[in-house]
Amino acid sequence: MQTFMQGLLSDVPLMGVLELIHTSRQTGVLDVQSDVPFTVAFMNGEVISGGILDWLGTEAIHASPILAESGTFRFEARPVTGAPLAPYGHFSTDWARISDEWDQMCAVIGSPSQVFQGRVPMFDDPTGRSIRAVARDVELPLFEVAQTVAQAVREGKLSPTGRYEWARLKLQPAGQRAALHPVARLLDGNRTLADAVDAGSSLKDVREYLLGELRLGLRFAGSGWVMRDLVWEHRHLPPA
Numbered sequence: 668m669q670t671f672m673q674g675l676l677s678d679v680p681l682m683g684v685l686e687l688i689h690t691s692r693q694t695g696v697l698d699v700q701s702d703v704p705f706t707v708a709f710m711n712g713e714v715i716s717g718g719i720l721d722w723l724g725t726e727a728i729h730a731s732p733i734l735a736e737s738g739t740f741r742f743e744a745r746p747v748t749g750a751p752l753a754p755y756g757h758f759s760t761d762w763a764r765i766s767d768e769w770d771q772m773c774a775v776i777g778s779p780s781q782v783f784q785g786r787v788p789m790f791d792d793p794t795g796r797s798i799r800a801v802a803r804d805v806e807l808p809l810f811e812v813a814q815t816v817a818q819a820v821r822e823g824k825l826s827p828t829g830r831y832e833w834a835r836l837k838l839q840p841a842g843q844r845a846a847l848h849p850v851a852r853l854l855d856g857n858r859t860l861a862d863a864v865d866a867g868s869s870l871k872d873v874r875e876y877l878l879g880e881l882r883l884g885l886r887f888a889g890s891g892w893v894m895r896d897l898v899w900e901h902r903h904l905p906p907a
Contacts, residue, residue, distance in 0.1 A: 671695060673741040681733055682763070684740055688712060689755045695745045701738030703898050705731040708747045714758050715749035722891025725752050726809055729765040730895055765810060772817040773903045778896035779813055780832040785825035787815070797832040799892065829870070831900075833877065833893045834861040840880075850876040871906050 671693060672684070681699065685707070688697060692712040699705050707717035707728060718727030752758055776783075776798065784795030789805060802812040819825040839856030846852070850873055853863040860873050868876075878897040881890060 671742045671744045673739065676701060676735050676738045676740060679740070681735055681740065682759070684742070685733075685759060688742060689759075693742070693744060694747060695743050696747065697740060697742045699731070699735065699738065699740050701732055701735035703732050703735075703895055707731075708749065710747055710749060710751070713751035713755050714753075715747065715751055718891060719895050720886070720891035721888065722895065725758075727891060727895075728752075729762050729810070730769055731762075731766070733759075733762050733766045769810070769813075769899070770902075772813050773899040775817045775820050776813060777827065777904045778831075778899040779809055780893075780896040780900070782828045782830040782832070783816055783820070783825040784828055785819065787819050787825050790816070790819075790825055795828045795830070799832050799896075830861065831896075833896060834859060834864065834873070836860050836877075836887070836889075836893070838877075838880075838885075838887075844880075848876060874900060 672687075674684075676699075684697065688695075688709050689712040694710045694712075695708070697707045697709065697717075699707075703719055705717065705719045705728070708715050714728070716723065717731075718724055719731055722730075753761070779798040779802070782795040782797045783790050784793070785791065789801045790796050798812050798816050799809065801807075802809040805812075816825055820827070837856060837859050838854050840848070840851035840854055844851055850863055850868050853866050853868060854860070858866075860877065863873050864870055874897055878894070878901065881894045881897070
Protein backbone atom coordinates (compact mmCIF):
# COMPACT_ATOMS: atom_id res chain seq x y z
CA MET A 668 0.00 0.00 0.00
CA GLN A 669 1.76 3.16 -1.19
CA THR A 670 1.51 6.38 0.76
CA PHE A 671 1.02 9.26 -1.63
CA MET A 672 1.43 12.04 0.93
CA GLN A 673 1.04 12.94 4.57
CA GLY A 674 1.63 15.96 6.75
CA LEU A 675 0.39 18.50 9.28
CA LEU A 676 -2.70 20.61 8.64
CA SER A 677 -0.87 23.51 10.27
CA ASP A 678 1.63 23.36 7.39
CA VAL A 679 -0.63 22.46 4.47
CA PRO A 680 -4.27 23.66 4.27
CA LEU A 681 -6.72 20.80 3.82
CA MET A 682 -8.34 22.49 0.83
CA GLY A 683 -4.94 22.47 -0.86
CA VAL A 684 -4.56 18.75 -0.18
CA LEU A 685 -8.00 18.04 -1.64
CA GLU A 686 -7.23 20.12 -4.72
CA LEU A 687 -3.93 18.31 -5.27
CA ILE A 688 -5.60 14.90 -5.06
CA HIS A 689 -8.20 16.08 -7.55
CA THR A 690 -5.88 17.68 -10.08
CA SER A 691 -3.46 14.73 -10.01
CA ARG A 692 -6.42 12.36 -10.55
CA GLN A 693 -5.50 10.15 -7.61
CA THR A 694 -7.43 7.10 -6.43
CA GLY A 695 -7.33 6.24 -2.75
CA VAL A 696 -8.41 7.38 0.71
CA LEU A 697 -7.58 10.56 2.58
CA ASP A 698 -7.62 10.17 6.36
CA VAL A 699 -7.85 13.38 8.38
CA GLN A 700 -7.19 13.38 12.11
CA SER A 701 -8.43 16.69 13.53
CA ASP A 702 -10.87 17.53 16.33
CA VAL A 703 -13.34 15.62 14.14
CA PRO A 704 -11.68 12.64 12.39
CA PHE A 705 -12.98 11.86 8.91
CA THR A 706 -12.12 10.15 5.65
CA VAL A 707 -12.69 11.00 2.00
CA ALA A 708 -12.35 8.42 -0.78
CA PHE A 709 -11.34 9.52 -4.28
CA MET A 710 -11.45 7.74 -7.60
CA ASN A 711 -9.57 9.47 -10.41
CA GLY A 712 -9.64 12.66 -8.38
CA GLU A 713 -13.41 12.66 -7.76
CA VAL A 714 -15.01 12.24 -4.32
CA ILE A 715 -16.94 8.97 -4.17
CA SER A 716 -17.50 8.40 -0.44
CA GLY A 717 -16.41 9.27 3.07
CA GLY A 718 -17.61 10.51 6.41
CA ILE A 719 -17.03 10.70 10.15
CA LEU A 720 -16.42 7.25 11.66
CA ASP A 721 -19.64 5.32 10.85
CA TRP A 722 -21.61 8.39 9.72
CA LEU A 723 -21.09 8.16 5.98
CA GLY A 724 -22.27 9.98 2.87
CA THR A 725 -22.47 13.48 1.46
CA GLU A 726 -24.10 14.95 4.59
CA ALA A 727 -21.35 13.56 6.80
CA ILE A 728 -18.55 14.85 4.57
CA HIS A 729 -20.15 18.29 4.36
CA ALA A 730 -20.33 18.34 8.19
CA SER A 731 -16.59 17.61 8.40
CA PRO A 732 -14.26 20.56 9.13
CA ILE A 733 -12.78 21.41 5.74
CA LEU A 734 -10.97 24.40 7.30
CA ALA A 735 -9.35 22.39 10.12
CA GLU A 736 -6.12 24.17 11.11
CA SER A 737 -4.62 21.51 13.35
CA GLY A 738 -4.17 17.77 13.08
CA THR A 739 -2.74 15.47 10.46
CA PHE A 740 -3.63 14.13 7.04
CA ARG A 741 -2.54 10.98 5.26
CA PHE A 742 -3.48 9.96 1.74
CA GLU A 743 -2.96 6.34 0.67
CA ALA A 744 -3.25 5.35 -2.95
CA ARG A 745 -5.32 2.18 -3.08
CA PRO A 746 -8.15 0.71 -5.15
CA VAL A 747 -11.62 2.04 -4.38
CA THR A 748 -14.81 1.87 -6.39
CA GLY A 749 -17.89 4.02 -6.66
CA ALA A 750 -19.50 6.86 -8.55
CA PRO A 751 -18.67 10.53 -7.94
CA LEU A 752 -21.03 12.15 -5.44
CA ALA A 753 -20.95 15.30 -7.60
CA PRO A 754 -18.45 17.01 -9.91
CA TYR A 755 -15.47 17.94 -7.72
CA GLY A 756 -15.80 21.69 -8.24
CA HIS A 757 -19.44 21.69 -7.16
CA PHE A 758 -18.82 19.25 -4.31
CA SER A 759 -15.91 21.16 -2.80
CA THR A 760 -17.70 24.52 -3.12
CA ASP A 761 -20.78 23.13 -1.38
CA TRP A 762 -18.59 21.53 1.30
CA ALA A 763 -16.85 24.81 2.13
CA ARG A 764 -20.14 26.71 2.23
CA ILE A 765 -22.08 24.13 4.25
CA SER A 766 -19.21 23.55 6.70
CA ASP A 767 -19.12 27.29 7.40
CA GLU A 768 -22.91 27.49 7.72
CA TRP A 769 -22.96 24.53 10.13
CA ASP A 770 -20.71 26.48 12.49
CA GLN A 771 -22.95 29.54 12.22
CA MET A 772 -26.08 27.46 12.90
CA CYS A 773 -24.53 25.59 15.82
CA ALA A 774 -23.74 28.92 17.44
CA VAL A 775 -27.55 29.15 17.67
CA ILE A 776 -28.68 25.53 18.11
CA GLY A 777 -25.68 23.96 19.85
CA SER A 778 -25.84 20.87 17.66
CA PRO A 779 -28.42 18.75 15.79
CA SER A 780 -28.63 16.57 18.91
CA GLN A 781 -30.26 19.29 20.98
CA VAL A 782 -33.97 18.83 21.70
CA PHE A 783 -36.23 21.78 20.88
CA GLN A 784 -39.86 22.48 21.67
CA GLY A 785 -42.24 25.14 20.43
CA ARG A 786 -44.69 26.32 17.82
CA VAL A 787 -43.17 24.57 14.82
CA PRO A 788 -44.53 21.39 13.17
CA MET A 789 -42.74 18.23 14.31
CA PHE A 790 -41.34 20.07 17.36
CA ASP A 791 -44.66 20.75 19.10
CA ASP A 792 -44.50 17.52 21.08
CA PRO A 793 -44.73 18.38 24.82
CA THR A 794 -41.29 16.89 25.40
CA GLY A 795 -39.79 18.32 22.20
CA ARG A 796 -37.74 16.66 19.47
CA SER A 797 -34.13 16.75 18.38
CA ILE A 798 -33.16 17.99 14.94
CA ARG A 799 -31.67 14.59 14.14
CA ALA A 800 -34.85 12.77 15.16
CA VAL A 801 -37.05 15.01 13.02
CA ALA A 802 -34.76 14.79 9.99
CA ARG A 803 -34.73 11.02 10.30
CA ASP A 804 -38.50 10.70 10.72
CA VAL A 805 -39.52 13.04 7.88
CA GLU A 806 -36.60 11.98 5.63
CA LEU A 807 -35.38 15.51 5.04
CA PRO A 808 -31.71 16.58 4.84
CA LEU A 809 -30.33 17.24 8.31
CA PHE A 810 -28.88 20.56 7.14
CA GLU A 811 -32.29 21.79 5.98
CA VAL A 812 -33.99 20.89 9.26
CA ALA A 813 -31.18 22.58 11.20
CA GLN A 814 -31.63 25.74 9.09
CA THR A 815 -35.35 25.75 9.89
CA VAL A 816 -34.71 25.31 13.60
CA ALA A 817 -32.00 27.98 13.76
CA GLN A 818 -34.35 30.48 12.12
CA ALA A 819 -37.22 29.49 14.44
CA VAL A 820 -34.97 29.96 17.48
CA ARG A 821 -34.00 33.43 16.26
CA GLU A 822 -37.70 34.25 15.84
CA GLY A 823 -38.60 32.95 19.28
CA LYS A 824 -40.72 30.08 17.96
CA LEU A 825 -38.51 27.29 19.31
CA SER A 826 -36.60 26.97 22.55
CA PRO A 827 -33.86 24.51 23.53
CA THR A 828 -34.81 22.10 26.30
CA GLY A 829 -31.26 21.38 27.43
CA ARG A 830 -31.68 17.71 26.50
CA TYR A 831 -29.77 15.88 23.77
CA GLU A 832 -30.24 12.94 21.44
CA TRP A 833 -26.93 11.38 22.44
CA ALA A 834 -28.01 11.35 26.12
CA ARG A 835 -30.33 8.45 25.24
CA LEU A 836 -27.29 6.18 24.87
CA LYS A 837 -26.79 3.29 27.27
CA LEU A 838 -23.14 2.45 27.86
CA GLN A 839 -21.45 -0.25 29.91
CA PRO A 840 -17.93 0.98 30.64
CA ALA A 841 -15.17 -1.58 31.11
CA GLY A 842 -11.59 -1.55 32.28
CA GLN A 843 -9.80 0.76 34.67
CA ARG A 844 -11.64 3.92 33.61
CA ALA A 845 -14.96 2.24 34.45
CA ALA A 846 -13.89 2.07 38.07
CA LEU A 847 -12.14 5.42 38.25
CA HIS A 848 -14.17 7.89 36.19
CA PRO A 849 -17.08 9.37 38.19
CA VAL A 850 -19.42 9.36 35.16
CA ALA A 851 -18.50 5.79 34.22
CA ARG A 852 -19.36 4.61 37.73
CA LEU A 853 -22.96 5.74 37.14
CA LEU A 854 -23.35 3.62 33.99
CA ASP A 855 -24.12 -0.09 33.93
CA GLY A 856 -25.51 -0.84 30.46
CA ASN A 857 -29.07 -0.16 31.57
CA ARG A 858 -28.81 3.49 32.60
CA THR A 859 -28.70 6.18 29.95
CA LEU A 860 -26.32 9.13 29.92
CA ALA A 861 -29.35 11.26 30.82
CA ASP A 862 -29.74 9.08 33.92
CA ALA A 863 -26.14 9.93 34.83
CA VAL A 864 -27.05 13.63 34.68
CA ASP A 865 -30.12 13.01 36.82
CA ALA A 866 -27.91 11.16 39.30
CA GLY A 867 -25.78 14.23 39.85
CA SER A 868 -23.20 14.48 37.08
CA SER A 869 -23.14 17.79 35.25
CA LEU A 870 -24.08 17.82 31.59
CA LYS A 871 -20.61 19.23 30.86
CA ASP A 872 -18.92 16.30 32.63
CA VAL A 873 -21.04 13.71 30.83
CA ARG A 874 -20.39 15.37 27.47
CA GLU A 875 -16.64 15.50 28.10
CA TYR A 876 -16.61 11.89 29.32
CA LEU A 877 -18.34 10.61 26.20
CA LEU A 878 -16.18 12.69 23.86
CA GLY A 879 -13.07 11.49 25.68
CA GLU A 880 -14.12 7.85 25.34
CA LEU A 881 -14.74 8.30 21.61
CA ARG A 882 -11.29 9.83 21.20
CA LEU A 883 -9.85 6.82 23.04
CA GLY A 884 -11.54 4.44 20.60
CA LEU A 885 -15.02 3.72 21.96
CA ARG A 886 -17.27 2.71 19.07
CA PHE A 887 -20.97 1.93 18.77
CA ALA A 888 -23.67 2.39 16.14
CA GLY A 889 -23.90 6.14 15.67
CA SER A 890 -20.38 6.97 16.89
CA GLY A 891 -19.82 9.32 13.96
CA TRP A 892 -22.79 11.65 14.40
CA VAL A 893 -22.38 11.59 18.18
CA MET A 894 -18.75 12.72 17.93
CA ARG A 895 -19.62 15.43 15.41
CA ASP A 896 -22.39 16.80 17.64
CA LEU A 897 -20.29 16.67 20.82
CA VAL A 898 -17.50 18.68 19.20
CA TRP A 899 -19.99 21.29 17.95
CA GLU A 900 -21.48 21.51 21.44
CA HIS A 901 -18.08 21.77 23.08
CA ARG A 902 -17.29 24.72 20.81
CA HIS A 903 -20.61 26.55 20.88
CA LEU A 904 -22.41 25.85 24.15
CA PRO A 905 -21.61 27.55 27.45
CA PRO A 906 -20.41 25.25 30.25
CA ALA A 907 -23.30 23.58 32.05
